[in-house]
Amino acid sequence: MQRRDFLKLSSGFPLGLGMLGLTDEIVAATQVGKDAPAKRCLMIFMWGGPSHIDMYDMKPQAPVEIRGEFSPIQTQVPGFELCEHLSNLAKHTDKIALIRSMTHTDNNHSTSAHWMLTGHKHKVSAENFNAQGDDFPHIGAVLSHVAPGSADLPTFVALPDEIGTTAGAVTPGQGGGILGQKYDPFRISQQKGSPMFVIPNLGMPQGMNSQRMSTRMELLHQFAAQSPPVSIENAETIAAHQNRAVHLLTSDKARHAFDLEQEPAQLRSQYGTGVFGQSLLMARRALESGVKLVTVYWHRDGSGTDTSWDTHADNFKGHKDRLIPQVDQPLATLLEDLQQRGLLSDTLVVWNSEFGRTPRINKNAGRDHWGSCNSVWLAGAGVQGGTIFGKSDSHAAKPEEDAVSPADLSATIYSQLGVDPNTTIKDRLDRPFAISEGKVIHGIL
DSSP, X not given: OOHHHHHHHHHTSTTOTTOOSOOOOXXXXXXXXXXXXXXXXEEEEOTTOOOHHHHTSOOXXXXXXXXXXXXXXXXXXXXXXXETTOTTGXXXXXXXXXXEEEOOXXXXXXXXXXXXXXXXOOSSOOSSOOOOTTSOXXXXXXXXXXXXXXXXXXXXXXXXXXOBOTTOXXXXXXXXXXXXXXXXXXXXXXXXTSSOEEOOOOSOOTTOOHHHHHHHHHHHHHHHHHSOOOOHHHHHHHHHHHHHHHHHHTOHHHHHHTOGGGSOHHHHHHHOSSHHHHHXXXXXXXXXXXXXXXXXXXXXXXXXXXXXXXXXSOHHHIIIIIIHHHHHHHHHHHHHHHHHTTOGGGEEEEEEOSOXXXXXXXXXXXXXXXXXXXXXXXXXXXXXXXXXEOEEOTTSSSXXXXXXXXXXXXXXXXXXXXOOTTOEEEOTTOOEEESOOSOOOGGGO
């Protein structure tokens, strides 16, 4: 085969040879997790670090330089208080288990995020470096490896953006890490400046049919067999991407799963017209269709622009006017939508971030990074709603009762999905690693 013929062939292949971000799930679904409480999981990761003390763990009796400007309100559950600006979510606390004692020792966005997304502490504690192949894999990547879904859909999906620092460094812990790129998520990106989404071409190009696609794949494999040797990892990755692409191209289920136009206009409006709300709706469609784990990351409005939850200045204005209004109604709509569809009972929802914020307000009316104490919450799939687990001290500075680690959170997620947290995976050097070193948080189940 001549080089130009191969290039012509590969360019006619709709998703291309180099398509990354698709997991290796060509094998049939396993029985792992068959009888587990959760059939699927939605991880909502608020990049930047929301202020736990101003949203979920308020201290109205603390000095003003600690308690800040907001007041708590009573919610659906007596004694379960939230920030006054979370009035919509407050109607659904009967579905939520709130953990007020999450703790770790890292105050860097990059490595704290890795810790919270994977359950494993990064080998360094640092900022502004790119994800590497020796990072521990995201929980979704582990699921793709040990309990893949059907061939019609990816097991692990991420949207609407890949998170990174303002300096442009891609945050570790979002992909396959030590398992390899073939376990990276299927990524769906929104169009810049719009809540619309860019979906990879999941339809056959004009003039293409299944037989012609099969023939082209056969030719590609013949070419690969005659090509100069490449690393086993790269060969496996390319083969996995090619095979997955063909499955998605011929799957009506995949096209349906990622088509927001199928949703009623009224429901789309209830989720909110912003990127976050539409991301939650897209995630619900994907999960309902058969995707096992979707991570929705908080997005940036533009490259190099810090529109995250990193409120070092004007913390209260930022939370009140810009941030909380973008999440309150969409979160409430999500929980109600899942319940009405009968999905909440076997869908695990996890609200998470890399850390909380400092108890003491700084000179710029902001709060800084604070790994020592944070609040996360879970809902659905065996989670006991209306529960508050753990307790922080009087300034929400450190856990006072029932401290929870990132490893404990990962163990709980795996366990609810029917995967033993003691399961071992191996890196590309055949070294074994436990997927979690934590303990299941039975107090919320």
